[in-house]
Amino acid sequence: MTVDDELSQALAELSRTLTPQPDPYGRARARYRRSRQRRLGGLVLALVVSMGSMAFAVTSPGRTTQPLPADPTESIAPVLAWSDRLLQSPPRGAVAGDSGYVRQLSEQLLAAQRRGEFSRLMVPVSGVKVLFADDVDGQRVALAAFVRNQPDPVTGWPSAAVWLVADEGASAQELAGTAAVRGVSDALEPYESLAVDGPEAVHVAVAPAGCVFLSSPLPDGNTFRWAPEPTGSYLIRTAETQRPEWWRVDCGGVTRKITPGPGSLASTPITDAQLATAMSRARGSVEQQRARELAYQWAQSVGYRLTALPSVVWGGHVVGLPISPAEGSPNATEPSVEDAQVTVLSAPTVGGNWVGEVSIAPEQPRSDGVLSTGTSFTATADPTDPGGVLAVSIDDDAAGGKGQQFLLVVTPAAATTVRVLRDGQEVARSAVSGSGTAMQVPRPTAGLVVEALDASGRTIASGQVAQQGAQRTAETDTWNQE
Secondary structure, three states, X not given: OOHHHHHHHHHHHHHHOOOOOOOHHHHHHHHOOOOOOOOOOOOEEEEEOOOOOXXXXXXXXXXXXXXXXXOOOOOOHHHHHHHXXXXXXXXXXXXXXXXXXXXXXXXXXXXXXXXXXOXXXXXXXXXXXXXXXXXXXXXXXXXXXXXXXXXXXXOOOOEEEEEEEXXXXXXXXXXXXXXXXXXXXXXXXXXXXXXXXXXXXXXXXXXXXXXXXXXXXXXXXXXXXXXXXXXXXXXXXXOOOOOOEEEEXXXXXXXXXXXXXOOOOOOOOOXXXXXXXXXXXXXXXXXXXXXXXHHHHXXXXXXXXXXXXXXXXXXXXXXXXXXXXXXXXXXXXOOEEEEEEEEEEXXXXXXXXXXXXXXXXXXXXXXXXXXXXXXXEEEOOOOOOOOOOEEEEOOOOOOOOOOEEEEXXXXXXXXXXXEEEEOOEEEEEEEOEOOEEEEEEEOOOOOOEEEEEOOOOOEEEEEEEOEEOOOOOOOEEOXXXX
């Protein structure tokens, strides 16, 4: 298995351990999770298509709206209303200005769906509406909404979304073919976007008519420099115009979405010079090639949420780590321990905090086939400070739970011991080796103070346990609000 294969599986495992903030809209999104289909067609494809809309029937005159899904609680009704605004918006894009072409494309898509050519969209559909069509950097790109006869029985959403990509100037028949399908979602969200990476990179985002896109260069902390996009309610980027930036959508003077644009600070693999910088403050014993690959993969995954490339905090061999079996494995209910090589990365983010990843690579092959696992964290102080303490929960920390919690603690080089205090009383102690240790502490970790002691017993650094999960405070999504 190649390093890329291993890292892909590792990142998949890492992403399963993320701890999101409480979010009613997020819970609603999870409840009505949509399906996606991706066709690479020789390109590396990144697709973001999602939820919710009312219906539009192109075969009927006027404006037709289907009923909302049942149980429109959890802040989902406003999302559906905004999605309906997108659905009822006129088609955007230069090609969409050709009403005859738009009509032909709608008819061709409806006929293809009724022939069963869209395997992820087999339910009866009453109509199709083209929401966007344009020729972008040698490719013809379109977004279409498919209106079901009845809301989806599983998700409750009345309309689906399909992104299409073909050669520039493609006929309606070519663009409606299955080879052009780049994404199928069982729901239409107020904000739809498509990113096709490669030599002819294309990035398109669409919001309801009347909304306005703004963009800002990659900010320093929270300092954005917003400027309106000339295209108004949609945005296009190509390989020539893409840059490190963030996007914003305002509707009626209210900001509905703030999100990083596509891409990352690691547009190519980490160079020797970049690795030297990343390793300049590393503690412990770090496997440099693995650190290089992890930094590259993580930077690409997190994108422009980072304001600098990841740095290596610590690396080392850890004995007796708790390992949760993969879902579906024969021993899924029997956590175990194992020895592993651990690598800790961190980077500053838009918003002023630091986020980090702890990658745990077992020394011996696991019976469930998992190659690597880990967790993410958020810190308010720079984790790469060689004079500071970093303490990270490396198994799930239940805020009200009982029993023991495992911590990975990174210390200054002079530390020989770590002790953990709650309300001034020592609750755990561990010896330090190679500027790090894995230790057990009482749950919950909130309120714990972690101290690094030198050989004389003097406290040389202290701190609290980092927050679990990679928090993204600069991002905004308020389609769930009236």
